[in-house]
Amino acid sequence: MLQYILLRLVRWIPGVILLMFIVYALMFFGGGDPVQIMFSREATDLFMPGNPRYEAVKEQLGLNRPFLVQFGDYLWKMLHGDFGMALTDGRPVARTLAAATPITISIALAASAIIAIVGIPLGVIAALNQNHWADNLILGGALFFWGIPTFVMAPLLMVLFCLELNLLPVPRGWHGVFDVNSIIPLTVAALRPMALVIRQARSAVLDVLSEDYIRTARAKGLPEWVTIIKHALRPVLTPVVTQMGVVMTNLLAGSLLLEIVFGIPGIGKLIRDGILNNDYSVLLGCTFVVLALVTLTNLLVDITYPILDPRLRSTQKGAE
Amino acid sequence: MTRLIQNNGRGNIMGETLLQVTNLTTRFHSRGNLIHAVNGVSFKIDKGETLGVVGESGCGKSVTMLSMLHLLPPAARVVAGTAFFHDKDLLKLNSREMQRIRGNHIGMIFQDPMTSFNPVLTIGDQVGESLIYHNISNRAGAEKRVIELFRMVGIPDPEARLKDYPHQFSGGMRQRAMIAMALACEPELVIADEPTTALDVTIQAQIVEVVKDLRDRLGIAIIWITHDLSLVAGLADRIMVMYAGNVIEEATTEDLFDQPTHPYTLGLLAALPAFQASKNSKRLSSIPGSPPDLRAEPTSCPFLPRCSYAINRCAIEMPLAHEIPGNGSTPHSVACFVNTQERITVQ
Numbered sequence: 043m044l045q046y047i048l049l050r051l052v053r054w055i056p057g058v059i060l061l062m063f064i065v066y067a068l069m070f071f072g073g074g075d076p077v078q079i080m081f082s083r084e085a086t087d088l089f090m091p092g093n094p095r096y097e098a099v100k101e102q103l104g105l106n107r108p109f110l111v112q113f114g115d116y117l118w119k120m121l122h123g124d125f126g127m128a129l130t131d132g133r134p135v136a137r138t139l140a141a142a143t144p145i146t147i148s149i150a151l152a153a154s155a156i157i158a159i160v161g162i163p164l165g166v167i168a169a170l171n172q173n174h175w176a177d178n179l180i181l182g183g184a185l186f187f188w189g190i191p192t193f194v195m196a197p198l199l200m201v202l203f204c205l206e207l208n209l210l211p212v213p214r215g216w217h218g219v220f221d222v223n224s225i226i227p228l229t230v231a232a233l234r235p236m237a238l239v240i241r242q243a244r245s246a247v248l249d250v251l252s253e254d255y256i257r258t259a260r261a262k263g264l265p266e267w268v269t270i271i272k273h274a275l276r277p278v279l280t281p282v283v284t285q286m287g288v289v290m291t292n293l294l295a296g297s298l299l300l301e302i303v304f305g306i307p308g309i310g311k312l313i314r315d316g317i318l319n320n321d322y323s324v325l326l327g328c329t330f331v332v333l334a335l336v337t338l339t340n341l342l343v344d345i346t347y348p349i350l351d352p353r354l355r356s357t358q359k360g361a362e
Numbered sequence: 363m364t365r366l367i368q369n370n371g372r373g374n375i376m377g378e379t380l381l382q383v384t385n386l387t388t389r390f391h392s393r394g395n396l397i398h399a400v401n402g403v404s405f406k407i408d409k410g411e412t413l414g415v416v417g418e419s420g421c422g423k424s425v426t427m428l429s430m431l432h433l434l435p436p437a438a439r440v441v442a443g444t445a446f447f448h449d450k451d452l453l454k455l456n457s458r459e460m461q462r463i464r465g466n467h468i469g470m471i472f473q474d475p476m477t478s479f480n481p482v483l484t485i486g487d488q489v490g491e492s493l494i495y496h497n498i499s500n501r502a503g504a505e506k507r508v509i510e511l512f513r514m515v516g517i518p519d520p521e522a523r524l525k526d527y528p529h530q531f532s533g534g535m536r537q538r539a540m541i542a543m544a545l546a547c548e549p550e551l552v553i554a555d556e557p558t559t560a561l562d563v564t565i566q567a568q569i570v571e572v573v574k575d576l577r578d579r580l581g582i583a584i585i586w587i588t589h590d591l592s593l594v595a596g597l598a599d600r601i602m603v604m605y606a607g608n609v610i611e612e613a614t615t616e617d618l619f620d621q622p623t624h625p626y627t628l629g630l631l632a633a634l635p636a637f638q639a640s641k642n643s644k645r646l647s648s649i650p651g652s653p654p655d656l657r658a659e660p661t662s663c664p665f666l667p668r669c670s671y672a673i674n675r676c677a678i679e680m681p682l683a684h685e686i687p688g689n690g691s692t693p694h695s696v697a698c699f700v701n702t703q704e705r706i707t708v709q
């Protein structure tokens with residue numbers, strides 16, 4: 043297992059370098075002049091190309107070196123935890139990332155937990171009541187929430203719960219997963235992906251229920267609840283875990299909109315600020331963190347497969 | 363009866379009816395169509411008897427058996443009939459009562475041993491769990507019994523194989539495990555639905571031997587479904603031939619091979635290599651055409667379009683089963699207007 047994980051990590055490295063290279067190249071050739079960005083709030087005419095002070099700063103930062111040398115230098119420093127300085131505020135990018143990453147991760151984890159705890163049972167209930175009112179209600183509800191985009195859902199919930207019903211404070215910023223301020227953002231984060239998980243769980247249960255081995259279980263005279271819980275739900279976990287991995291990835295990489303709407307200082311907001319300010323040190327750092335988190339999620343999903351499905355365990359005993 | 367006593371010494375327990383099915387009728391609702399899958403099937407099986415059920419695929423063999431055990435897919439409904447097992451009508455039982463019969467008094471062996479086992483649970487667990495849920499033994503007792511069952515059906519090294527998952531078993535071993543599963547609670551009746559169709563020929567023969575041996579030792583009644591007449595020839599006491607949801611001929615095995623009467627049975631026999639040079643009148647190497655569309659309510663003989671013996675009456679009326687003289691211990695019945703033995707119309 044350890045060997046498998048290491049192998050996965052080794053195979054992950056070329057992909058990361060390639061993506062970092064692309065982002066670096068985009069920023070290098072199309073992202074504007076870093077020195078001008080750094081001093082954009084000061085006397086700009088001093089920092090025009092040709093000006094000796096401009097050239098001095100450029101020389102000092104090593105920006106006159108060839109592209110590949112600069113990229114190699116960046117990677118080398120990154121390996122040591124140094125993501126460079128932000129161009130706009132001059133703070134170490136590593137420190138900014140260290141503050142933002144836990145927030146995005148905790149939102150993704152909390153939303154995934156809500157999705158799994160609520161969504162999977164709803165999907166199972168829908169499947170067990172196929173085409174009856176409970177099924178229609180659940181599927182209809184899922185479809186309804188799926189159809190509402192985040193930027194509509196967020197203000198809608200805020201108007202309803204904060205202004206009309208006066209139940210919750212208007213959320214602003216981030217004070218941890220268990221804060222009242224987090225209820226609305228987490229709900230918004232969970233609702234749309236939950237629709238996916240409900241539908242996936244429902245169809246997985248329906249698929250399994252039509253399998254021959256369910257008929258075998260019934261032919262043995264097992265009580266229906268044993269047939270469902272022991273024989274049907276175990277095999278359903280594999281497709282559901284796959285779906286949860288996708289959901290988790292989307293939550294991690296797609297936090298942009300949610301964090302902007304609610305002013306949450308996570309990776310998504312960093313990315314937005316990075317784009318607005320042309321701050322490519324920050325953007326590169328964010329790219330790396332998101333890639334790492336997505337890879338970690340996929341790795342976790344892959345590790346759970348053999349736990350859930352004995353056919354994927356490597357120990358094969360010989361047949362006759 | 364004498365033949366059976368001479369053949370295998372099982373005659374002493376026979377004679378008492380175990381299962382009596384009358385006029386069983388099952389239909390499917392499928393995309394707005396009504397499918398007449400089983401149309402008034404009647405048969406009985408005695409204690410300890412082996413009944414072979416033969417017919418081309420799609421002729422309603424499986425649906426007949428699944429109807430009795432309430433294992434039909436949701437689209438199917440039993441619309442008429444009775445199925446008395448001892449003195450209980452299986453078709454009238456509620457789900458709790460049915461549960462107590464399934465696996466406990468009636469075991470099932472399904473066709474495909476790969477898909478019929480749950481891939482994520484161990485074989486030992488799946489073979490033994492019916493003992494637990496029928497309150498016959500606890501977990502430890504069930505495991506002991508599984509080891510014993512594995513020995514009985516010839517699975518080597520049972521203590522170790524117990525913990526294996528289905529994919530770690532070969533096809534033949536899986537089918538042996540399925541037989542063990544069906545026998546776990548010592549049922550009086552085992553229904554084997556094409557148990558060897560998915561296996562290759564040598565394994566097929568082994569499985570037949572295992573079942574024969576267990577039947578003779580345990581005295582269980584067996585309904586053995588197959589599309590291969592030669593397979594049940596050496597196994598069944600009686601054979602029932604089905605076509606398009608109807609029983610079209612039924613006789614003792616000996617009688618059926620001596621005096622096959624229905625044109626469809628003749629066709630099936632003629633298709634067997636051993637009967638290619640058969641003594642019987644018309645020889646068909648295989649039956650031309652294909653089974654009828656079951657969407658229409660049957661009003662004429664369903665075999666008519668493929669029959670070379672057909673007379674006018676066959677197109678107007680549905681032939682009902684009637685007895686013809688046979689030399690077996692149980693009656694020989696045929697649903698056909700033509701006496702193919704003499705090519706004269708009866709009645």
Ligand SMILES: Nc1ncnc2c1ncn2[C@@H]1O[C@H](COP(=O)(O)OP(=O)(O)O)[C@@H](O)[C@H]1O
Pocket residue numbers: 390391392397399417418419420421422423424425426435437656
């Ligand atoms: N799930 C189903 N939906 C609709 N029709 C079905 C279904 N299963 C079986 N049937 C119908 O019932 C007939 C008998 O099927 P079955 O009993 O499985 O045949 P076999 O003799 O091969 O076991 C088929 O020809 C088909 O028309």
Ligand SMILES: [Mg+2]
Pocket residue numbers: 420423424425555556
């Ligand atoms: Mg069948």
